[in-house]
Amino acid sequence: MKARTAACVDVGSTYTKAAIVDVDSGALLATASHPTTSDTDVLHGLDKAIAATGHTPDETYVCSSAGGGLRLAVVGYEALVSAEAGRRVALSAGARVVHVAAGRLDGAGVAALRAARPDVVLLVGGTDGGDADTLLHNAARLGTVRWRRPVVLAGNADARADAVAALRAVPHVSCDNVLPRVGDLRPGPARTAIRDVFLRHVIGGKGLSRGRRFAALVRAATPDAVLTGVELLAATRPGSGLLVVDVGGATTDVYSVLPDTGSAGAEVAGTAWHGRTVEGDLGVRWSAGGVIEAARAERMPVRDGLEQAAAAHSADPGRPADPGTDLPLAALAATVAVRRHARGEPVADGVRRGGRDLRDVSLVIGSGGVLRHAPAADARTVLAAVTGDLAGGWSVPRAPVLAIDTAYVLAPAGLLAADHPDAAVALLRAHLLPAPPGPG
16 A cells, blocks of 8 residues: 655745655655745745655645744733733744834834834733733724734733724734733643734735645744644653754754643743744854854854854855854854743843743754754764853753754654644654663
8 A cells, every 4th residue: 555645845945845754654755955936936946845855745734934934023011921921922833023012002112013024913911800901902003003914812811802893903813811810821822823824814925926825735834833843742751851952044943842840930921831932143144143243242262263254154145065164153053042042031130031941851952954964973062062051051951862853854743743643753753762772
C-alpha cells in the first residue's frame, strides 16, 4: 500500500523549505528548498520546492513568515498588567509585536498606532468583573476612527457585549479574556483567535500570491507553527523544561516551555508556561550590526575583525555563507537573546517583567540556517556558549542535552499536530530527542 504523505512547507522571507512526511509513521522522506519568489508569486517557489523533493504529496500544509510575517499591536488598560499580558499572548501566537499602548487612546495614541502599521490589534483590558471603562473607551475610539485592520477583543468578559457593539464598524472577533484574574494568564483563546484572523484577513492582504490557493494552504504564521512543535515536543517530556533558540538572518527567536507548577504566577500579568520572545536587532545577516552593538552593551568580548565582517553582512545580506563569521555572530546573537528572554525587560530600577527561570531546562535545541548547515560540533559550540553564560545575570540550565534541528522538523511537526498528532510526535522523537542508552 502506498504511503500517505504530506508536504509541510515553510514560506520564509528568503527561502521556501519543504519536508515530505509519511503521515502514518512520521518518517521524514525528503526535504528540499527554493528561494522564495516574493517578487512574482510565492506559489512558484512553493511548487518548485515540493517538486524538488521528488514526491507528489497527498496533503499540503503551509506556514508563512513572508511579507514580514504577522505584525500585531497591543492596546491595554495598564502597562504592567493587561498590556503586558497581551504582549506575551501576541508573541505566543507567532506575531511580531510592533506597538504596545496602555490607557485611553487619544488622537496621538491613534496616530502612533497607525504609524506602527499593525496587521492586527489585540484589544485587552480589565480582569473579568474589573475595570471596564478603558476597554470600552478604546473600543469606541477604534470604532469612531473607523479602524480598518482586524481587532481581536480579549478583555473584561463583563464588558464584551458593549465593546463588540462599539466595534460594529470595525472587522473584529472576540474571545475569552487573556487575564481573567490577576496573575492568571490564559493565552489559548486569544492565540487561536489571532491565528484565525491571520489566516482569514492577513495572508490574503500581503500581496504574496494571486488567487486564493496560497491563502487556503496556509495554516499558521511560521513562529506559531514552531511554537506548536515546541509545545508538542515538551509534552513528550513531562516535568522537564525545554529551550529552543532559532538564529535567523534578521531576528533571533527564543522559545521555552517550563514545567507547569499549577500555581499562579508571581507576576500580576501572569506566567506563560510556554513563552516566546523575538529579538529584532539580532541576526547574522540583515541585523548583524545589531548583534555587535548588543554584545558590546552586554560587555561581551567581540573577536577582532568580527565587527567589520558583521557590517559587510548587513550591507550585503545575500553574500555567501562564511562560517568563520556566521558562527561567532550566531553565538553572540543566541547568548544575548537568551539573556533577554530569561531576565525579562527592565521597567524600573532593579525591577524586570516577563523573565523566565530556565534552571530546569534539560534539553536545548538550536535552529536556523546558520546552525543547520554547520558541522554538528560547531553548531553545538553556539549552544554551549549560551548554556555556559555565567556572566549574564540569569540562572543557566543545570545539565542540559544540546541538539540541533538539522532536519528542520519543528515547524513541520507543528503543522501536522492537529490532523496527524502521532506522526508529528514520531517526527520529533526521531530527530530531536536523545537516543536511549544502549544495553550495558
